[in-house]
Amino acid sequence: MSDSQSSSSRGNLRVRFAPSPTGFLHVGSARTFIFNWLYARRNGGTMILRLDDTDVERNTDASVNSIFEGLKWLGLGWDEEYKQSERGALHRRMAEAIFQRGLAYRDFTPAHTGDSEKSGAQGTWLFNPGMREMSHEESDRRAVAGEPFALRFRVPREAGQIVRFTDAVYGEQMKAGADIEDFALLRSDGMPTYHLASCADDADLRISHIIRGQDHLSNTFKHVLIFEAAGYTPPQFAHLPLLVAPDGSKLSKRRHGPVVSVTTYRDAGFLPEAFINFLCLLGWSPKDDRTKMSRQELTESFSLEGINRANAVVNFKEPATTPEETFDPKAVWLNAEFIRGLAIEDLSRQLLPIVRGAGFNVTPEKMAQITPLIRERIKLLSDVLTAADFFFVDKLPPYDPAELIPQKGDAAMALKVLQKAQAVLADVEFKHDPLDHALRAAAQELGVKAGQMFQPIRVAVCGRKNAPPLFETLEVLGKEVTLARIGEAINKAG
RNA sequence: GGCGCUAUCGUCUAGGGGUUAGGACGGAAGAUUCUCAAUCUUCAAACCCGGGUUCGAUUCCCGGUAGCGCUACCA
Numbered sequence: 092m093s094d095s096q097s098s099s100s101r102g103n104l105r106v107r108f109a110p111s112p113t114g115f116l117h118v119g120s121a122r123t124f125i126f127n128w129l130y131a132r133r134n135g136g137t138m139i140l141r142l143d144d145t146d147v148e149r150n151t152d153a154s155v156n157s158i159f160e161g162l163k164w165l166g167l168g169w170d171e172e173y174k175q176s177e178r179g180a181l182h183r184r185m186a187e188a189i190f191q192r193g194l195a196y197r198d199f200t201p202a203h204t205g206d207s208e209k210s211g212a213q214g215t216w217l218f219n220p221g222m223r224e225m226s227h228e229e230s231d232r233r234a235v236a237g238e239p240f241a242l243r244f245r246v247p248r249e250a251g252q253i254v255r256f257t258d259a260v261y262g263e264q265m266k267a268g269a270d271i272e273d274f275a276l277l278r279s280d281g282m283p284t285y286h287l288a289s290c291a292d293d294a295d296l297r298i299s300h301i302i303r304g305q306d307h308l309s310n311t312f313k314h315v316l317i318f319e320a321a322g323y324t325p326p327q328f329a330h331l332p333l334l335v336a337p338d339g340s341k342l343s344k345r346r347h348g349p350v351v352s353v354t355t356y357r358d359a360g361f362l363p364e365a366f367i368n369f370l371c372l373l374g375w376s377p378k379d380d381r382t383k384m385s386r387q388e389l390t391e392s393f394s395l396e397g398i399n400r401a402n403a404v405v406n407f408k409e410p411a412t413t414p415e416e417t418f419d420p421k422a423v424w425l426n427a428e429f430i431r432g433l434a435i436e437d438l439s440r441q442l443l444p445i446v447r448g449a450g451f452n453v454t455p456e457k458m459a460q461i462t463p464l465i466r467e468r469i470k471l472l473s474d475v476l477t478a479a480d481f482f483f484v485d486k487l488p489p490y491d492p493a494e495l496i497p498q499k500g501d502a503a504m505a506l507k508v509l510q511k512a513q514a515v516l517a518d519v520e521f522k523h524d525p526l527d528h529a530l531r532a533a534a535q536e537l538g539v540k541a542g543q544m545f546q547p548i549r550v551a552v553c554g555r556k557n558a559p560p561l562f563e564t565l566e567v568l569g570k571e572v573t574l575a576r577i578g579e580a581i582n583k584a585g
Numbered sequence: 586g587g588c589g590c591u592a593u594c595g596u597c598u599a600g601g602g603g604u605u606a607g608g609a610c611g612g613a614a615g616a617u618u619c620u621c622a623a624u625c626u627u628c629a630a631a632c633c634c635g636g637g638u639u640c641g642a643u644u645c646c647c648g649g650u651a652g653c654g655c656u657a658c659c660a
Contacts, residue, residue, distance in 0.1 A: 113660070261591095
């Protein structure tokens with residue numbers, strides 16, 4: 092799971108990707124992972140994967156699998172791996188330390204069951220004075236008596252109390268303590284909250300840079316408070332602009348469907364290199380005119396200074412039309428670029444399982460012959476199924492005989508051309524040059540243009556007008572199949 | 586509502602007190618080719634609004650507007 096760099100050569104720079112396994116790996120998370128990875132690799136640091144699974148209610152194994160599946164596909168790897176749920180003792184120890192210093196207090200208010208008041212966009216809940224100001228004696232007595240309580244941070248809210256930090260992307264940040272609510276550290280069941288667990292782990296794992304989504308920018312004030320209350324210097328922060336849908340709303344599976352899941356891109360036939368490249372261009376720029384960049388180039392160019400501050404739109408089509416049109420056109424274009432850059436053998440090897448998966452029997456040798464004919468014609472790996480279908484099937488799907496009629500020609504011309512082709516092709520070697528010469532000569536004899544000669548043959552063997560170059564196609568198809576299909580076409584045309 | 590963040594072509598972005606505001610994707614047109622694709626050429630397309638500061642603002646400042654985020658014993 093890790094790349095070749097040896098861990099001993101790494102310095103103190105440590106970054107982490109900390110997804111919570113409550114859903115599939117989504118593209119925004121993937122980008123956060125990539126930026127962390129790039130930053131670590133660029134600066135010789137350590138990349139850590141930490142599953143932030145403190146929300147027992149919402150965690151699922153399926154989600155854990157989806158995250159690993161997605162990350163595995165990206166192929167970037169990481170150096171250390173942790174699971175937050177296994178570090179509960181550490182979290183509670185930090186909560187205890189903060190409590191001992193008088194910087195947290197018990198809140199015996201029963202937990203809110205519904206989230207009815209959340210939707211009301213109303214009141215500014217900051218703290219409950221009765222709980223915050225409760226005497227030690229009463230607090231201890233009630234705790235000893237077994238009354239459940241949540242542990243809340245005692246946010247310093249006197250006038251002039253300002254919490255501040257410097258964000259590598261958003262600059263100087265400050266907020267009055269009076270505007271920060273007394274957030275929970277421990278739930279009444281004793282489980283740590285995200286804020287506590289995250290800070291405790293970041294401190295314990297000596298994370299030096301927290302690179303994460305901008306949705307945490309406001310939370311960072313709380314985190315700074317926790318770090319300081321526990322006696323740690325906060326790490327450096329770098330918040331990333333969010334990835335949003337074309338309408339500006341947050342990406343969500345419920346609203347936007349599978350386009351937000353990493354595995355959707357994998358299954359649609361994206362190359363991880365292209366996907367990574369595409370994601371890097373959302374919210375980050377190399378500050379020059381490069382668009383297509385290899386992993387190597389990205390690693391060398393990446394810097395926090397190149398990250399910008401405005402949300403970036405993933406420009407997918409909301410109502411999914413064709414598979415390829417649902418994705419951001421730039422992602423598709425980049426993928427086509429990377430496909431064209433692949434060696435035939437490499438591409439052919441990647442295409443084979445897709446073709447076989449669709450139920451076709453194809454040998455690696457045959458696939459290697461077909462690949463050069465479609466490499467420039469497919470944008471997604473899965474396009475092989477529509478671009479090269481006629482190579483795989485025994486019998487062509489039905490097509491309209493009118494398709495056989497060439498430009499500026501008629502049915503009679505189509506028939507004439509096909510019969511001529513059948514005769515000529517019967518004793519010509521099925522190689523590019525001989526086919527070229529024979530068919531052009533035939534066209535001349537017939538008094539038709541080369542294009543008028545080729546088009547009916549193309550439709551006869553491919554079943555459609557748009558296809559790879561004819562001679563190469565016939566060469567791969569072979570004499571037997573070609574003549575059989577031309578024979579069928581003659582029957583249709585006649 | 587409170588607090589925070591943001592604002593350049595349709596989208597991703599570069600730039601920056603005086604520029605023909607640059608590139609990429611996508612779109613349009615053309616060249617080329619046996620169709621398609623690829624490739625090449627060309628074109629259309631942007632500084633949210635209002636005030637300041639300034640000789641001069643798209644750029645700096647303030648306000649507005651809009652969008653986003655946080656405001657849970659979710660993360």
